[in-house]
Amino acid sequence: MAALWSRKREAAADEALIRSLYEEHGRALLAYATRLTGDRAAAEDVVQETLVRAWRHPDSLVNGKGSVRGWLLTVARNIVTDRYRAKASRPQEVAESPATPPVQRDHAESVVDSVVVLEALDQLSSDHRDVLVEIYFRGRSVTEAAQALGVPPGTVKSRSHYALRALRETFSGQHVALKGVAG
Amino acid sequence: MTAQHEPQHLLGAYVLGALDEQEARAVEEYLATSPEARAEVAELREMEDFLGELPPEAMLDGPPEGGDLLLQRTLRQVRQERGGQVRRRQFAAGAAAAVITAAVLGSGVAVGRSTAPSPVAQPPATSQPAPPPGTKIGTTTDPSTGTRMTVQVRPAAGWVRVNASVAGVPAGQKCKLVVVSRDGSREEAGSWLVSAVGEADGTNLDGSALIDPADVVAVEVENFDGTRFASVQV
Structure with missing residues (x-):
């Protein structure tokens, strides 16, 4: 029966959507939520809720990888903030303790910024992005980054320069292709 | 020294703090003599600040380690929600099929079921406990x-x-x-x-x-x- 067949297909599509989000963004989401909540079990709940919300709002997932991830991180952060607020307003709960680091409560602005940054990074060439990830986000030295990326140290240095320049071009709204300059 | 190693190409790595001491010193000497280079460093620093807006975890890729149960729980929740209600999204995709089905069966039941306004009874995302009376x-x-x-x-x-x-x-x-x-x-x-x-x-x-x-x-x-x-x- 067509309706039944269609429902089965919908179910398969649901599963594929959840799996692909999980495979691509699960690690970032869980690590982020774990840091915000300080608790792996709580963080897993947050990630589950985040993925379910993404499934409920598939129209928010139509753009590039960067903005999808930005959206997911934003949702995760909002969930943590809401739950944290709920907890804080319960009378028997003590306020903030070192075990449960406080969440910045009015976070709308910084989350918007991280979406913008992710989108900008998305527009860089992979050579440029990789070098920023190694050096800036993983805190690697030029030598370590060169080994990880399989390029000479001199290339890592010049690429990190052009990567920051390309980022700047992206922000100034002139999408100048600096890809050819990547040394 | 090749062209790539000239100080003006090292400014990015300098701003990111990735140069060794000797190279950093060479860049600083260069900066002392060149206002243009100082201006460029200021611009690149803005970009570094901008990267700082991102949580560091944002750049991790792949599935989480040991997250199988999490994935299974999520899939189960989605299946349950899908099963419990006819969703708007499904309506958009499945409306044509439903109409054809109805025509074939000569019955309005399928249409009635598939096009009924979906009770979008999404559970509240987060539970806010009620504040005590007198709040x-x-x-x-x-x-x-x-x-x-x-x-x-x-x-x-x-x-x-x-x-x-x-x-x-x-x-x-x-x-x-x-x-x-x-x-x-x-x-x-x-x-x-x-x-x-x-x-x-x-x-x-x-x-x-x-x-x-x-x-x-x-x-x-x-x-x-x-x-x-x-x-x-x-």
């Missing part, structure tokens, strides 16, 4: 100082718990949260130093005061010199 909430924007303040006063046994969000007090101010009683007496519920973030985005404070819940009339923010920034009637 009072107030909010204000002080017209003269521009301070925005929202407070919640929850009764305890003969005293009150206070939660306040305060934004717009200038950074650097030493502030007190004060609970005011009907008879004019004042109890401090906490104090803090306003940060730049606190000025812009607000500071959230929890405190308590020994004033009978029935007698609380206002919660105020003032500095240590007694200047009042905002007063919320509750």
